[in-house]
Amino acid sequence: MDIKQLRFLVALEETGHFGQAAARCHVTQPTLSMRLRNLEEELGLELVRRGQRFEGFTEEGRRILAWARGLLAAQDGLYAEAAACRGQLVGTLRLGVVPLAGFDPMRLLRLFAAAHPELRFRLFALSSEQILERLASNQLDLGLSYLERLDREHFDSLALADTRMGLLYDHRHFSIDPANLSWEAVAAQPLGLLSSGMHFRQSIDHALRSRGLNPQPRLETDAVHQLLQAVRAGLCCAVLPLHSGLDRLAEGLTLSPIDAAQTLAPLGLILRRAAPRSALAEACFNAARTLLAEDSIEPIDQHIDHSD
Template identity: 70%
Template sequence: MDIKQLKFLVALDETRHFGQAAARCHVTQPTLSMRLRQLEEELGLELVRRGQRFEGFSAEGERILAWARSLLAAEDGLLAEAAACRGQLVGTLRLGVVPLAAFDPMHLVSLFAEHHPSLNFQLHALSSEQIIEGLGRNQLDLGLSYLDRLDRQHFACLELGEARMGLLFSPRHFPFSSNSLSWEELATVPLGLLSSGMHFRQSIDHSFRARGLSPRVRLQTDAVHQLTRAVSAGLCCSIMPLQSGDWPAAPHLRLLPIEDAHTLAPMGLIRRRGAPDSPLAQACFSAAEQWLAHHALDR
């Protein structure tokens, strides 16, 4: 058994396709398949269900896969720890971000890059549940997510402030003249919103229901860029965080505050507690903690 076989196994889980897993690992598909069969023979277990294409993992394969992830995370941690002992911080920080986060993730990435110039970054757009799962399985180093359902015993967090909402619209199609809008006014406007299972959408639905209102939902999607394109085309307006890096600062779009509009929970930076502890996550979390403390003193 070697570390490459474990990387092949994890790549297959993430892509769910033999060819894509081979391409990700920079080997041919026959090589990847052969090495996985050698791993199965060495362990005496069938790990992968095969037909004409990938059909999933066996129950035993799922258990081995969890160990493979832990070993790969330990290898990453070992290399990062060795670099830290040399006075360096190198590697790739994996950051999960919820759609329409009320805190621009680029603020954090820029902060981390300033403190640790050798770092690279991977950003993943995920739901709150997927971020918690990814942190728990060591697939992510940090998460930018909502804090309402966070288990504080297993996860540390830095609260980043309240997420307030505004209406994104095109003045060419919706000539609002006021400086803010009420939920009653929003109920008459065609809206493009995130899919109903997402946290930001749940906060919007709650605000309408609490006032006995029903929104005019013209478009639903799980892709933020589709919302902004629909707004630009005049198909609808959309409810967005007032502070966010998700929507472009297009000159023809405006963001108007909504009265008494905020998400059901604050936004926060999250990291997993306990071993194996990522030096990258620890260093970047500490940098964010210092940055927040400094800005709190400035206010």
């Protein structure tokens, strides 16, 4: 067994396709398949369900995957820790971000990249539940998510801000008075919203229903870029977080604050407490605190424990 076989196995899980996994690992598909069969023979287990194409993992395969991810994270962490001991930070930071986060993650990554130019980043758009699951299984280094019902025993967190909400519209298509923009005024507009079940959508629904409002959205989607496309096309307006940077992505867009509008829980940076905890993740926490201090924004709530 060697570490490449484990990387092949994890790549297959992440892509769900033999050819894509091989391309990610820079090998041919026959080579990847052969090395995975060698791993199965060595372990005496069937790990992968095969048909005409990849059909998933066996129950035993999923148990082995958990160990493989841990070993790969330990290897990456070892190299990152060695670099940190030399005064360097290298490697790839894996960050999970909820859709429509009320804190622009690029502000943090730009600061981090400026201080450590050799770093690379992988971003994943995930639900808050998926972020916690992947942090717990060491598939992510950090999560940018809501802190509601966070298990403080297993996760550290740095609260970034309450997420205030505004109405995004294209002034070429809509004439809206931004002064004293109420939820009643918002409900009167054709709305584009994230799909039901997402935390940000739940906060919008709660605000509307608590005021006896029940507008029928013109468009629902789980993709933020489609929401922005619909706004630019004049199909609808959208409720988005303030300070997310999304209103600056195209000309003609205006994001006006809604009175008494914020999400049900603050947004924060989340780090798993259990080892291995990478030097990259720890450094990103420090970068976040620096960014907050420079912006003169006090963290709402800190739950950081350095006793481990």
